[in-house]
Amino acid sequence: MNPTIKDVAKKANVSIATVSRVLNNLGGYSDKTKQKVNEAIRELGYQPNAIARGLINKRTHTIGVLFPNVSSNFSSDILQGIEDYAHGRNYSVVVCNTDDDGKRTMKYLQLLREKQVDGIIFSSSLLKEEYYEAIQAMNIPVVLVSAASNHTTVPYVKIDDCLAACDAVEFLIGKGHRKIAMISGGKEDLLSGTPRVDGYMRALQKHQIPFDSRYLVYGDFRFESGCIQFETLMRTVPEITAVFAASDEMAIGVLSAAYKLGLRVPEDISVIGFDGVQLANMVVPPLTTVSQPLREMGKIASETMIRCIETGETLPGTIVSHSIIERQTVRTLA
Incomplete structure (x- = not known):
């Protein structure tokens, strides 16, 4: 039988609430207590259940990310920034490759709804009305990165x-x-x-x-x-x-x-x-x-998303600066 949070609390000689706070990095405990809880988790082989935790705090600490071409260098650089920041805040990322196809996008949105993600980052595509309505029905925030929308209340991160x-x-x-x-x-x-x-x-x-x-x-x-x-x-x-x-x-x-x-x-x-x-x-x-500062754009999108999830704020868009990197493919004509 799989160990439960109750088993961890008993082994560490702390309350279930303390174990939950350690798991969610909420603070309010000493380093010694944190060490005891983590040792109990390792010894018991306890695996937190995201869905079960979600029933308690109404969150799964999971973000959905939609790319039209996840294998491109452009997408992978943005994804690196998204994941780096999300991982540091104990959020997981579910990546969907839409191939810029409307039917596939709608299918993935339904999948993300079933997975009970806390928010969706939409990258490199136009946020069509049908996509926006589907996300609105999920009652979760959406953030655009290198993308656009007709909805002025949707936060975005892009260059000019x-x-x-x-x-x-x-x-x-x-x-x-x-x-x-x-x-x-x-x-x-x-x-x-x-x-x-x-x-x-x-x-x-x-x-x-x-x-x-x-x-x-x-x-x-x-x-x-x-x-x-x-x-x-x-x-x-x-x-x-x-x-x-x-x-x-x-x-x-x-x-x-x-x-x-x-x-x-x-x-x-x-x-x-x-x-x-x-x-x-x-x-x-x-x-x-x-x-374009692609990793930085991904980080800002991830940071904006998690802030929207945790505070319920409606945040403005962000225009980031571009730069020209001169290497060896342009010559000066006489």
Whole structure:
């Protein structure tokens, strides 16, 4: 028979309430008492039951996190920040890979409801009305990270995508480039696609560089589309001197395609990415990029979520700063 919290209390010679306080890091006990309780837990092999604890304190200390592509470098960096902070506060994280599919997302929301999670962090996707209504019905908080919503009461953590894209293109212009192509995300992507295109346009206009529609192509933020769209650009506008890719994965796709085409980076073509994932510093040559503080964004989202859970507060959104990390994929034109 599995040991119970009552067994732990008896072995440690303390009350059940004290064991519960130790398990939940609530304080109000000495280090010696904490040591006795933890020793009893180890000796008995006691495993706290999250559902049973939830019946008592109305919480399971579990957070659901939804990503459209959990295997991407972008998602893994954000997840690291979320988990690091949550773990430090004794919260567990349940990760769901939605593949940006509406039906799958709704299925996962139902699963998280059954698991009685205390809150949901929604990442890298638009919080559609049906998702919002499903979460509202669960009566738990939701926090967005690198995501957006029409609901002004939903807390978020993100950068200013338009400004960051404008800064990326201005960086290229400052290096003497004027024939600058862009590989954007999807045309219908209002979250990151449209604002980054707006930033590209803003930089060109600011420096009185005419926009050429052939210089703007659309991918899906993933490696393969970077390869494909760079080859398209080389067929249609081979005169370009620089490419701004709206994600590091697409920028790395550009590096790969350039190599296959016999082009040297940055001697023949300059490339700047967007996101600042760890992989950008591992490729050859190391990628110049607009960096989002992804782990920090995950940490802030996790911190905001736990504060919402524990206080019931409605917190504001957070805009974090981006930066340009110059490495070896952009050259200065004479």
